[in-house]
Amino acid sequence: xxxxxxxxxxxxxxxxxxxxxxxxxxxxxxxxxxxxxxxxxxxxxxxxxxxxxxxxxxxxxxxxxxxxxxxxxxxxxxxxxxxxxxxxxxxxxxxxxxxxxxxxxxxxxxxxxxxxxxxxxxxxxxxxxxxxxxxxxxxxxxxxxxxxxxxxxxxxxxxxxxxxxxxxxxxxxxxxxxxxxxxxxxxxxxxxxxxxxxxxxxxxxxxxxxxxxxxxxxxxxxxxxxx
Amino acid sequence: xxxxxxxxxxxxxxxxxxxxxxxxxxxxxxxxxxxxxxxxxxxxxxxxxxxxxxxxxxxxxxxxxxxxxxxxxxxxxxxxxxxxxxxxxxxxxxxxxxxxxxxxxxxxxxxxxxxxxxxxxxxxxxxxxxxxxxxxxxxxxxxxxxxxxxxxxxxxxxxxxxxxxxxxxxxxxxxxxxxxxxxxxxxxxxxxxxxxxxxxxxxxxxxxxxxxxxxxxxxxxxxxxxx
DNA sequence: GTAACGTCAAATGTATCCATTTGCAAGGGA
DNA sequence: TCCCTTGCAAATGGATACATTTGACGTTAC
Numbered sequence: 001x002x003x004x005x006x007x008x009x010x011x012x013x014x015x016x017x018x019x020x021x022x023x024x025x026x027x028x029x030x031x032x033x034x035x036x037x038x039x040x041x042x043x044x045x046x047x048x049x050x051x052x053x054x055x056x057x058x059x060x061x062x063x064x065x066x067x068x069x070x071x072x073x074x075x076x077x078x079x080x081x082x083x084x085x086x087x088x089x090x091x092x093x094x095x096x097x098x099x100x101x102x103x104x105x106x107x108x109x110x111x112x113x114x115x116x117x118x119x120x121x122x123x124x125x126x127x128x129x130x131x132x133x134x135x136x137x138x139x140x141x142x143x144x145x146x147x148x149x150x151x152x153x154x155x156x157x158x159x160x161x162x163x164x165x166x167x168x169x170x171x172x173x174x175x176x177x178x179x180x181x182x183x184x185x186x187x188x189x190x191x192x193x194x195x196x197x198x199x200x201x202x203x204x205x206x207x208x209x210x211x212x213x214x215x216x217x218x219x220x221x222x223x224x225x226x227x
Numbered sequence: 228x229x230x231x232x233x234x235x236x237x238x239x240x241x242x243x244x245x246x247x248x249x250x251x252x253x254x255x256x257x258x259x260x261x262x263x264x265x266x267x268x269x270x271x272x273x274x275x276x277x278x279x280x281x282x283x284x285x286x287x288x289x290x291x292x293x294x295x296x297x298x299x300x301x302x303x304x305x306x307x308x309x310x311x312x313x314x315x316x317x318x319x320x321x322x323x324x325x326x327x328x329x330x331x332x333x334x335x336x337x338x339x340x341x342x343x344x345x346x347x348x349x350x351x352x353x354x355x356x357x358x359x360x361x362x363x364x365x366x367x368x369x370x371x372x373x374x375x376x377x378x379x380x381x382x383x384x385x386x387x388x389x390x391x392x393x394x395x396x397x398x399x400x401x402x403x404x405x406x407x408x409x410x411x412x413x414x415x416x417x418x419x420x421x422x423x424x425x426x427x428x429x430x431x432x433x434x435x436x437x438x439x440x441x442x443x444x445x446x447x448x449x450x451x452x453x454x
Numbered sequence: 455g456t457a458a459c460g461t462c463a464a465a466t467g468t469a470t471c472c473a474t475t476t477g478c479a480a481g482g483g484a
Numbered sequence: 485t486c487c488c489t490t491g492c493a494a495a496t497g498g499a500t501a502c503a504t505t506t507g508a509c510g511t512t513a514c
Contacts, residue, residue: 013298014298014299014466014467015467015468016467016468017298039495039496040495040496041494041495041496049468049469050468050469050470051469051496052279052467052468052469053467053468053469055283055496055497056282056283056286056467059283059286059287059289059290060286062286062290063286063289063290065377071240071241071244071475071496071497072241072474072475072476072495072496072497073475073476073477073495073496074495074496075496084376084377087375087376087377087378088377090325090378091322091325091377091378091381094321094322094325095318095321095322098317098318098321148314149311149314150292150311150314150315150318150385150388151314151317151318154318154381158377161377241496241497241498242497242498243497243498266465267465267466268464268465268466276498276499277498277499277500278466278499279497279498279499280497280498280499282466282467283497283498298466298467298505299465299466299467299504299505299506300465300466300505300506300507301465301466302466455514456513456514457512457513457514458511458512458513458514459510459511459512459513460509460510460511460512461508461509461510461511462507462508462509462510463506463507463508463509464505464506464507464508465504465505465506465507466503466504466505466506467502467503467504467505468501468502468503468504469500469501469502469503470499470500470501470502471498471499471500471501472497472498472499472500473496473497473498473499474495474496474497474498475494475495475496475497476493476494476495476496477492477493477494477495478491478492478493478494479490479491479492479493480489480490480491480492481488481489481490481491482487482488482489482490483486483487483488483489484485484486484487484488
């Protein structure tokens with residue numbers, strides 16, 4: 001998303017990018033919660049830097065959709081209303097099948113095998129954080145054949161902004177009862193293995209749509225008090 | 228897109244936002260061309276400011292998709308390859324019908340009348356800049372009933388990043404021969420007037436798709452030398 | 455003649471200091 | 485008691501000055 005550098009380890013990148021990466025991890029891991037205020041001075045002190053690179057970092061995160069900034073007021077971790085979250089999912093319903101279509105013809109056999117393995121691992125685990133990490137790896141591996149820029153970026157933003165709510169949802173609602181998800185993953189792996197774009201697109205759309213509809217039925221996810 | 232302030236006139240907004248607005252206008256009007264380098268110092272001098280707000284402005288424009296920045300190297304007006312442009316249009320094909328669906332139920336009768344008038348004006352004009360302005364007003368008016376945030380922002384970005392190429396395309400290829408466009412606009416106005424979401428979605432998809440396919444057949448648009 | 459190295463200039467990145475804005479709280483008046 | 489006004493403190497916005505990086509040009513060695 002950001003230039004050259006990967007987000008996991010950026011030992012000697014430009015300071016503003018390193019700070020952005022660290023904050024991104026903090027937000028996605030749940031360490032920083034939606035709606036939480038981010039004070040420039042505080043972050044600057046925390047990383048032993050001045051406020052300038054912190055401000056740049058915050059603007060980078062605005063680009064990622066993870067932070068909101070208001071002039072002369074401050075910055076907050078992005079938060080979504082239930083309606084906005086539903087909107088994000090509807091966008092994903094329309095875009096992710098397209099990304100999968102771009103990717104599918106270029107997926108190596110090894111990737112298809114790995115997809116099957118990931119689906120199995122997800123069935124096995126009980127740990128929510130592990131599940132979320134595997135789920136993310138699964139879907140992004142299925143998209144890894146695509147050489148798109150904009151499309152991948154948009155979808156990554158949507159994954160990121162909805163992640164805190166997906167976490168709460170999984171924790172509160174789905175505890176133990178995610179059978180349909182596993183079935184859909186299996187169907188997806190099959191369609192991908194067969195190279196059947198059309199079928200894969202349809203399954204993926206349904207997969208996302210079902211989650212959206214389930215989320216629509218649980219407003220408590222959005223009134224949940226993070227911390 | 229940016230907080231509170233509108234982009235057309237922001238007399239007393241924060242400096243970085245004013246600079247961003249000015250640069251955005253310069254890019255969209257064609258004054259700055261894709262691939263053109265943007266030097267911080269130059270812009271700073273031009274607006275009588277220091278480089279700090281210029282950098283913030285550039286980051287805002289990165290969010291808008293209008294500028295690319297590379298660490299320790301510089302900033303350039305975004306440019307698209309033919310493949311990327313096609314990608315942007317494919318995203319629009321999937322998303323704009325959704326936005327129209329959000330908007331349609333809340334469009335006032337006055338807006339529907341105005342849409343019809345705009346379609347007529349477009350048929351009448353020969354001036355490309357006028358046509359582009361009317362076309363933009365037309366489509367965005369059709370979306371004005373939607374109270375979405377993310378979806379509108381994504382689509383606006385896609386309109387913005389493709390605008391330079393749309394301009395060249397209209398100038399080089401479509402001179403005089405845009406009958407199908409006018410017919411589709413009329414069909415769209417009709418479907419909207421009837422409140423027929425499904426039909427409107429289908430027409431809009433075809434409208435965008437046809438332009439994409441036509442663009443795909445004209446690589447010279449992307450080798451065109453801007454200046 | 456070519457390739458590799460070193461130096462230098464131009465542009466970006468960062469820190470420090472000061473200006474401006476905002477929001478809250480205390481005080482006074484109706 | 486409520487509301488409006490005023491003033492102060494905290495946080496953000498911006499300017500100047502300095503550090504760092506990059507790429508290009510010229511030199512030198514092979």
